[in-house]
Amino acid sequence: MCYPLTINSLLVTKTMEATLSFFFATILVLSTSHASPSFPSQNHRLLQHSDGAATSAANHHGHKMSCPSWRLAVETNNIIKWTLVPEACEDYVANYMLGSRYQEDCFAVTSIALEYAKNHTLGADGKDIWVFDIDETALSEIDYYSQPDVSFGAKKFNETKKNEYLKEAKSPPLAAVLELYNNLLPLGYKIVFISGTSESYREYRESNMKRAGYHTWEKLVLKQTSQHGTTSFIYKSKKRTELVKAGYRIIGNMGDQWSDILGSDVGNRTFKLPNPMYYIS
Amino acid sequence: MCYPLTINSLLVTKTMEATLSFFFATILVLSTSHASPSFPSQNHRLLQHSDGAATSAANHHGHKMSCPSWRLAVETNNIIKWTLVPEACEDYVANYMLGSRYQEDCFAVTSIALEYAKNHTLGADGKDIWVFDIDETALSEIDYYSQPDVSFGAKKFNETKKNEYLKEAKSPPLAAVLELYNNLLPLGYKIVFISGTSESYREYRESNMKRAGYHTWEKLVLKQTSQHGTTSFIYKSKKRTELVKAGYRIIGNMGDQWSDILGSDVGNRTFKLPNPMYYIS
Numbered sequence: 001m002c003y004p005l006t007i008n009s010l011l012v013t014k015t016m017e018a019t020l021s022f023f024f025a026t027i028l029v030l031s032t033s034h035a036s037p038s039f040p041s042q043n044h045r046l047l048q049h050s051d052g053a054a055t056s057a058a059n060h061h062g063h064k065m066s067c068p069s070w071r072l073a074v075e076t077n078n079i080i081k082w083t084l085v086p087e088a089c090e091d092y093v094a095n096y097m098l099g100s101r102y103q104e105d106c107f108a109v110t111s112i113a114l115e116y117a118k119n120h121t122l123g124a125d126g127k128d129i130w131v132f133d134i135d136e137t138a139l140s141e142i143d144y145y146s147q148p149d150v151s152f153g154a155k156k157f158n159e160t161k162k163n164e165y166l167k168e169a170k171s172p173p174l175a176a177v178l179e180l181y182n183n184l185l186p187l188g189y190k191i192v193f194i195s196g197t198s199e200s201y202r203e204y205r206e207s208n209m210k211r212a213g214y215h216t217w218e219k220l221v222l223k224q225t226s227q228h229g230t231t232s233f234i235y236k237s238k239k240r241t242e243l244v245k246a247g248y249r250i251i252g253n254m255g256d257q258w259s260d261i262l263g264s265d266v267g268n269r270t271f272k273l274p275n276p277m278y279y280i281s
Numbered sequence: 282m283c284y285p286l287t288i289n290s291l292l293v294t295k296t297m298e299a300t301l302s303f304f305f306a307t308i309l310v311l312s313t314s315h316a317s318p319s320f321p322s323q324n325h326r327l328l329q330h331s332d333g334a335a336t337s338a339a340n341h342h343g344h345k346m347s348c349p350s351w352r353l354a355v356e357t358n359n360i361i362k363w364t365l366v367p368e369a370c371e372d373y374v375a376n377y378m379l380g381s382r383y384q385e386d387c388f389a390v391t392s393i394a395l396e397y398a399k400n401h402t403l404g405a406d407g408k409d410i411w412v413f414d415i416d417e418t419a420l421s422e423i424d425y426y427s428q429p430d431v432s433f434g435a436k437k438f439n440e441t442k443k444n445e446y447l448k449e450a451k452s453p454p455l456a457a458v459l460e461l462y463n464n465l466l467p468l469g470y471k472i473v474f475i476s477g478t479s480e481s482y483r484e485y486r487e488s489n490m491k492r493a494g495y496h497t498w499e500k501l502v503l504k505q506t507s508q509h510g511t512t513s514f515i516y517k518s519k520k521r522t523e524l525v526k527a528g529y530r531i532i533g534n535m536g537d538q539w540s541d542i543l544g545s546d547v548g549n550r551t552f553k554l555p556n557p558m559y560y561i562s
Contacts, residue, residue, distance in 0.1 A: 069382075104345075108359075
């Protein structure tokens with residue numbers, strides 16, 4: 001049988017490629033082994049076996065976890081406190097982040113958020129705020145994460161290298177979030193950015209935000225030295241509670257980590273952007 | 282160019298079909314229209330246009346939401362209080378629910394849960410419990426939802442028909458959850474099922490659970506008449522708090538709805554199973 005190559009079949013071939021990699025190249029399972037003593041019960045190491053698929057030394061039930069299932073489990077907060085993208089899912093995550101699906105998934109979230117924001121009636125006192133995280137939310141660090149020695153979160157985190165990248169202050173905006181930001185301002189929302197980056201990077205971070213198109217904000221909150229060592233979950237809850245005590249109403253709250261949107265004073269509605277590259281507690 | 286049909290290419294053709302339906306047949310966008318006055322700001326009606334894609338009458342930004350993005354947004358609790366599967370995603374949801382991906386996604390969640398359960402040290406007092414929802418968690422209602430006039434949640438909910446189905450008490454178990462259940466019992470966990478079904482259906486529900494393989498439980502909690510009209514979120518929180526006050530420790534809590542696993546006394550860890558067919562507040 002012959003299939004003529006048309007523009008559509010070229011598209012299909014490209015899609016097939018990605019789909020095949022889901023189904024045949026990236027099969028893996030969870031192991032009971034624990035790589036890091038700081039995350040004793042939830043850090044799953046994945047073992048690649050010689051038959052191309054992966055099986056676990058300890059899982060006697062033999063269930064295989066595909067990369068799409070791994071990603072869904074990450075996005076729904078079922079897999080927590082993980083440190084690295086499973087080796088078997090490195091190509092899958094790269095394809096997801098560089099393909100159109102990631103952008104589509106982000107625009108889906110911001111479209112829903114904008115519909116909600118438009119239908120909310122703001123107070124007259126200018127105290128209605130929208131909280132955004134910065135990295136993989138307001139800004140995209142794809143230029144950093146796509147480097148071979150970072151490999152979309154599949155290689156061990158290098159803090160020095162990451163800090164050098166932050167000082168370059170050249171992250172582009174996440175397109176969907178910049179568009180939402182530009183729509184929220186004329187509706188009357190004040191914008192608050194809360195990031196886990198150290199206060200000592202303020203100059204670089206503010207410069208990056210302006211360069212990316214975020215020209216105004218009510219507050220841009222960074223982590224003070226006294227809060228170093230605190231989890232993002234605790235730190236961000238504390239900062240949101242301070243905002244509420246100062247009379248602000250958090251109407252929307254958007255981030256790529258569950259620690260951005262769970263905890264205290266999360267806001268009237270929360271929005272989770274996708275991020276299969278790293279996990280922040 | 283010719284592509285010989287092999288077993289693999291047959292598989293690819295099948296996959297292509299599904300993939301094509303994602304990309305070309307199921308494009309849609311959110312509308313600002315609201316179908317139900319009880320959910321004024323989050324109930325998105327989706328409009329199908331004559332060009333095959335769908336566009337919104339009110340969204341001037343023209344972003345299209347694909348069915349995979351819609352499903353991810355549903356699973357991550359970004360789209361809330363929705364009443365129907367978008368018409369454009371009817372086939373997509375059917376393919377997901379009947380294909381292997383749904384089962385794989387469920388087994389991924391229960392594998393993670395079992396690893397966690399094995400690594401938790403239980404008390405000696407027999408008060409460590411695992412809470413499960415029933416429908417689309419312990420049991421699968423796929424036989425009901427696959428009927429043409431139900432159409433995987435794309436057709437308007439028919440309470441009478443659904444209640445007749447419940448009285449048949451013939452739902453099979455969700456395979457992944459029954460396996461987890463069978464692994465939790467010898468570890469020493471007591472099992473508590475909490476369902477939003479009315480107490481008046483106890484006979485049918487208990488019969489169904491036993492028939493499906495759930496032979497023992499600590500409690501099987503159903504909704505009393507006095508709680509009718511209460512949201513599942515409030516009702517389930519209340520029931521969990523009662524368990525904690527009675528001295529139980531909720532070590533794990535698993536459901537297919539966010540209202541199963543958010544609220545008060547959610548437990549030490551929560552697990553969200555996939556369900557793109559319906560939303561319960």
